[in-house]
Amino acid sequence: MRIAITGTHGSGKTTLIEDFADQHLNYEATQEPYWDLAEQGVALSDEPSIASFTEQLNSNLENAG
Structure with a gap:
């Protein structure tokens, strides 16, 4: 689960x-995807944005397996 x-x-x-x-x-x-992406050098907005959330969601879906 x-x-x-x-x-x-x-x-x-x-x-x-x-x-x-x-x-x-x-x-x-x-770890939450924001920090995973930050450790990989991906620059994400400090302020919430659709683009930032989409990038985090896509990363999470790729790693969900």
């Missing part, structure tokens, strides 16, 4: 995921 967490910046998504993963060791937490 996959669980997706969504929300605005600073709303506690990462904290929720980390706390959940600490209590449910059979689940694996993955």
Whole structure:
């Protein structure tokens, strides 16, 4: 089963995921696509945009397998 967490910046998504993963060791937490792309050198907008969300969605779909 996959669980997706969504929300605005600073709303506690990462904290929720980390706390959940600490209590449910059979689940694996993955880094959000924004940071994966940033580590690959992809420049994404600091402000939310359709283009940025589309790039992150496409990256997530490619890595979902």
